[in-house]
Amino acid sequence: MSTVTVTEFIEAPAVDVWARLVDLPVRAGWLRTVGGVxxxxxxxxxxxxxxxxxxTRPDGGDQAEEFLVLAAEPPRRLVLxxxxxxxxxxxxxxxxxxQRRRRGCTAVTVEHTAVPTAPYGRVVALLFGGLAARAVExxxxxxxxxxxAASHGDSAVAA
Known part of the structure; x- marks a missing residue:
């Protein structure tokens, strides 16, 4: 099992960030690597x-990824x-x-955990773990x- 964790500070209220994050029909409009949903x-x-x-993969090819919502606690936590x-x-x-720079903002932390489900998944994780972790990060x-960028635009429009 490997885990990658990244935190970003977004200068927008959590409710605005959440709304953008879960608005699936417009996801391809603000995520530069998503061509369709x-x-x-x-x-x-x-x-x-x-x-x-x-x-879109780094090599320019396309890859389909499916997601299932396991938990949704607006506007605090989303588990997929x-x-x-x-x-x-x-x-x-x-x-x-x-509070950051004397302004309210939202700290967004994404934790991505890979759990091998087959024996070869463990071998691949051992061989390519560091490289895969860097790509995921x-x-x-x-x-x-x-x-x-999308959430900040929402805040600027609403202000």
């Missing part, structure tokens, strides 16, 4: 909600699962209101930067 369930956002994203080949992923988003940082 397909909802796999109906109804409101919450535990059981599932969707598929088409993401995503199946992989030989490994499953759990992604936990935690939003906390903090880079992807999380890009997504958080995109979330910050």
């Amino acid at each position: 397909e909802l796999l369930t109906t109804g409101g956002f919450g535990p059981g909600t599932a969707w598929r994203e088409i993401r 699962s995503s199946p992989g080949i030989g490994v499953d992923y759990r992604i936990t988003w935690t939003l906390r209101t903090v 880079g992807a999380i940082r890009r997504d958080l930067a995109d979330l910050a």
Whole structure:
């Protein structure tokens, strides 16, 4: 099992950040590596909600990723699962209101945990663990930067 954790400070209220994060129909509009989102369930956002994203890989190819909401506690915590080949992923988003530079902002922490589900998943994790962790960290940082830009724009419009 390997875990990557990244925190970013977003200059917007947690409710605005949360709203942007869980608005699946517009996700491809603010996430630069997402080319499309397909909802796999109906109804409101919450535990059981599932969707598929088409993401652009660093090599320029496309990759489909599916996500399932395990827990949603607006505007504080979101837990997702995503199946992989030989490994499953759990992604936990935690939003906390903090004071930074004498202004209120939201500390967003993303914890990405990979859990091998097959024997070869453990071998791959051992061989490529560091390289994979760096790639995951880079992807999380890009997504958080995109979330910050989109959320900051929401705050500026609302102000």
